[in-house]
Amino acid sequence: MNKPIKYTIIALVLVFSFYNAVYIKDLDAVKALKTKAVFNAKDYADDFIENKVQNLLAIDASSFLTGISEDVKSYSESKGNKLGISDDYYFIIDGKATVEKIEEENVLVTLQENKNRKLKIATDFIFGNAIREGAKMANIGDYQNTMDYNNISVELNNIVRETIVSPFKKSVKENDSLYFKGAVKVNVNKPQLDNLRVIPLILDLKK
């Protein structure tokens, strides 16, 4: 093959490849579009707490404790939600309870429906991921990066700590009655059902 033909073919292949390989746009326009599409975890978490928690379906705490103590695995599989291949299942539960003891990291409550059933309301270590998974409010597959997904948990953590736990800690006293709704984590391999901690979403004290 003579050289001019050879170089013409190479040039045509390169032009064709380049044409199909890249597209050029105005940088400002692309940036404006990206800013619009950026996921805001704080807004998402705010919206959830303000507008969705009240109507969030929850399992009655007493029947949850009865069901989970009968068969942790099958109950968790049918009623709980888990992330990936983890052994941790998350639930949203609610109920009426009486404050028995105020501890450093929790408030110990007794269910009004069944005085033998006790739970701990977490007031120090708040794990937003329990709420996120329990409420099934976000699916990891829907997020372009895991950071966005994790940020939902971080924002939930902040909101719960500031707007729910903080006022509750200031006014709660032993023997107070309350209505609670929150998330619970249960590990099916090491259930520790006597030590379940509720990450609160609603804490409504009735003096």
Add this chain to the structure above:
Amino acid sequence: MTDVKSTLVKFQSIIALLVLCIVLTILSDKFFTLENGWNIARQISINVCISVGMTLVILTKGIDLSVGSMLAFSGAIVAGLLKFGLEFPSINTFVGFTVFGAILAGLVVGGGLGVFNGWMITKFKVPPFVATLAMLTIARGATMLWTGGFPITGLDDSFAFIGTGWFLGIPMPVWITAIVVVLAIILTKKTKFGRHIYAIGGNESAARLSGININKVKIWVYAIAGILSAVGGIILTSRLDSAQPNAGMSYELDSIAAVVIGGTSLSGGRGSIMGTVQGALIIGVLNSGLVLLNVSPFWQQIIKGFVILIAVIMDRLNHPNEN
């Protein structure tokens, strides 16, 4: 008797593979299933791609320790360009990449790194072990720099097809690997370039005296190894739908193991692509079988190490006069 022995030596990899398959089928009812077969095929596809490149390098009496890092860097380049494109603020221009463009860029980067390896080895006479060891850290550092140490996730759906899709009932990675293997067989068996590779590995001085451009062939060989690492990187990135900064770590060892088990001589000049495919299959089947048998990962490494040792010892026994 000599005929029997030479036949056994010739087919030792296949015999070892068959014995392994029979033993694992007896020990685990989940091993000999179609699903597990596809799993193994998909898992070894990346190793086969990089091992084919490694075979060419080893045939020239070289070694390439940087394949794992080049795989990671190429994969990260593809993912980064696909997701973020390139920004040129000074001219207010954004250059976006199509799937084809990003893949092309990844292959060019892989090839470029390979050329750099070859250039260091031929121009400055840096031993292949050292030159590619340097590239191992350079490419890994570049990957960290490019990704910022974080995975690049959420790539294009059509890109995911490369690593997870099926075509005519066969997984896409298997198709890609099959094409790579066929091309490499043609290259080594049917072309002048292939004969030059064997000649250089067999006796470099004789090859030079017979007029072969040693440097050019070596640079091409390292470039091909780089391109095939990039192919592996593209498959891996697509399969995971993300580019991980630490992807491909210690892949060079699996790749060298596949080449050695496949009967390619580390002294160069002797070996075949099909042997390497068999070597990769043995490693893949062994990995799958040990997992199915619930063998601890620590023991798996020890067992794999012994398999490599046995392969090399058998090779030495079969070719006692080779350096």
